[in-house]
Amino acid sequence: MAAALRKILTFGSMLLPYGVHELRRRHKQRSQISESVLQALHANRELAGRHKGQRCFILGNGPSAKAQDLTVLAGETVISVSNGYLHADFQRFVPKYHVVPQITFGTMTEDQVERWFVEMHENLGEAELFLNETEAGIVAERKLFAGRKVHYVALRTNFDDISDTSIIDIGKPIPRVDSVPVLALMIAMHMGFKDIALLGVDHDSWRTGYYQYAFDLKVQAGMDFSVTSDGKILSPNYDTFQSLARLWRQYRRLRMIAVANGVRIINAGIGGELDEFERIPLDLLLSQDKVRQI
Template identity: 60%
Template structure:
């Protein structure tokens, strides 16, 4: 009964303005991927438990990061996301992995994505890159990320339809995400990390009605359809809260998976609204 109700609510949310666009995208891309992506998924099995027992930091792009000394991450396992290569101290700590979720096309055109990916490639060091399979064809056709290890995730079903507390297997289609830290959390768990620390995962724009970053965007500047040129939200509270409800359910599912598998997830973001994980100040991770 509960599962059926979740499916009804999920479908209902698709009737919202952004939901209509998202529903079309899901129908067009539902588990549809090339032989190359299928091979890439199979290769993801090599990653299972690669960092067993270690800790990692997932670095988001929220403005709270401005108050952190990111140079302290040097020597740590760091997963950055989206435009995270623009962090002021990025060259000092150099992340191990970099994640980009499925891209919403509209203001962001395929040509924009090519320019963004080229910018990304020029700033990243030797990081392995995780993309959504929806961008695989564009990457291959335009010979993007030459010489870099690029892995794909097939972001297919909904967390609402997933009943298992097993670690998400990224060599198979995985639940789609509302925000890239959820993607990074799935990857970190599959890699075997036993302590995962979130930084800059603010998720508080519903309180401020603005969406800011810890840095100035370059290629992606002005390409987010949910905010205007000043970073002020363009959609109303109703639509915003529907998206947040989906996002928080994903974090709750991740939290349950972590607990069932002996993984500890901490939120060391200064401030922010995310309340699904234990809080711990950033500096305490570096105390003797």
């Protein structure tokens, strides 16, 4: 009986839409950590404290970044995210690190991911890359990011299960994120940055009703099925607010961790709705440096 049932379920699974079948396959892969991923996580421990006491800028992709002069970031340590290599003047401030969250297979095929990664690789300069473990397979199989330093994290746990204020160790499985700046913050604190300034981290699409970027997408254009072609959000408010509640809890927890460890997180962006961190305008933040140098 059990064998017959397994045959029926196996046959039925072949009739499922590609996306659902792919999601199930990925879920099975995520249930175990391969030896190669374990080694990659162990290597992340060498990153701990690499930038102890230094400052970095995490550049998000919110539309407010388009209204700021990003060329002033030249000479600073910049962490860009996702499609951030499309920012105007990207090549002038040359990010040192680039962070990509876990990709949702089923909404993107592996061929589409490969095209995106190729575009990314061609535009990132010498930035070191952070990916989730779920992308290790496609990177290895298709020989992507040749010559680039790629680090992997394991987004497996839950922010709500964190009970202390220790710096999150990316050499171990870490909490899943609802937005890539959260992952970038965890990585920055692990590497020892004392001052972390956020730019273009707006999170105000729930108010405007539209999800927009500071640039025009290229390879990924039209791949987000949660919005219309002009960026109008399709999700009902209930789902949007549930997601926002999770996201704000993640920022709140990171703020608590930062305070407990002498890390200062600053929102240097224009506008936006993120209110978990102190706001200091970018020009004022940079002018304070000049005053200290006199």
